[in-house]
Amino acid sequence: MKVEFQFDFGSPNAYLAERAIPGVERRTGVKFDYVPILLGGIYKATGNMSPAESLHGIKNKPEYMALETQRFIRRHNITTFRQNPFFPVNTLMLMRGAVAAQFEGMFEPYFQAAYHHMWEDPKKMDDVEVFRAALKSSGLDIDRLMARAQQDDVKKRLIDLTTDAVNRGAFGSPTFFVGKEMFFGKDQLRDVEESIVEQMRQPAASIA
Amino acid sequence: MKVEFQFDFGSPNAYLAERAIPGVERRTGVKFDYVPILLGGIYKATGNMSPAESLHGIKNKPEYMALETQRFIRRHNITTFRQNPFFPVNTLMLMRGAVAAQFEGMFEPYFQAAYHHMWEDPKKMDDVEVFRAALKSSGLDIDRLMARAQQDDVKKRLIDLTTDAVNRGAFGSPTFFVGKEMFFGKDQLRDVEESIVEQMRQPAASIA
DSSP: OOEEEEEOTTOHHHHHHHHHHHHHHHHHOOOEEEEEOOHHHHHHHHOOOOHHHHTTTOSSHHHHHHHHHHHHHHHTTOOOOOOOTTOSOOOHHHHHHHHHHHHTTOHHHHHHHHHHHHHTSOOOTTSHHHHHHHHHHTTOOHHHHHHHHTSHHHHHHHHHHHHHHHHTTOOSSSEEEETTEEEESGGGHHHHHHHHHHHHHOHHHHHO | OOEEEEEOTTOHHHHHHHHTHHHHHHHHOOOEEEEEOOHHHHHHHHOOOOHHHHTTTOSSHHHHHHHHHHHHHHHTTOOOOOOOTTOSOOOHHHHHHHHHHHHTTOHHHHHHHHHHHHHTSOOOTTSHHHHHHHHHHTTOOHHHHHHHHTSHHHHHHHHHHHHHHHHTTOOSSSEEEETTEEEESGGGHHHHHHHHHHHHHOHHHHHO
16 A cells, blocks of 8 residues: 655645654554655645635634644654744755655655754755755765756656646645545544555455 | 534534534533534634635645545444535524524524534525424424524624634634634544543643
């Protein structure tokens, strides 16, 4: 069974959700595929917008969303998260970097470093010099990665993954797929886990 | 501990959430207070709008919300729900009726009848003759109820409950309060239940 976590480094909700994935993997024995997508591309293709935009000017709802985030952080004991003062950060470079890192077999350290510099020790990661210095400080071979990230197959792969996500029903971040079943939002991680368990029990049904 | 279910008969999500409340009551031993509010008033006071409006024109998101609803219905084994073809129904009369029914000690039969005629055998319940005939057919003393619903204390009570909901953070339907903790949406019923259990364990913390 294929379980996907579609992420854009610019989404704090994807960061928070990701912190809970290792627990789901441990309990279910399933490994998640990490799929880079461009959230800006998904918003453009669907006409959807970020919560920051859609909640603007509405009373009570933004405060409640902040409360839900605090509850999620408490529930999952997340101590590392810090709001990025440069939000929203354009993530084109970061996400091409993620695809390049997957191609080059350096995804795991790149992923952890990118999240660290976005949401743990937050920086203006759409500034190329900040980006380069931050990832270098985390021990990444940043020159190799940045050169690779500029190649056409990387650019095309990111576009294809984003288009594919939209074609399969995505409209925001984070999005999960458990087989063909889509789940949206960090608050649905319990449903993701239940769906994994259910589909493992009934392998025939998950194909149907 | 006070646990509140704030409802407007016009909200299908409140109907669906309510079907799951008896289970929560059984498992926790806590009875929910049913609090009538006017969802239109909450939208007006907060600048929020119904999902039907806010999702209009967005690709994939309305389809996902429909899928979530189907999942909720399946999870809770709800067999009674039918979309109301007259949606959105103006619920001022229905909600004044709910307050009047609470004042007159006939809330339980009124509540079940109102939901039946909105979401099980759906009718145009903002048409006064349809409203009267429907509730009469359910055995309600509709003349007494409608006369009571026109009195000032009923009208004022509905306004006060709605204003109070907004002042405490509400912006949509359904909204739950467990003590001071607010929860929004049918998908947070598990969190409602967890909060009840947690606050029963730590009575001091729930007062703080």
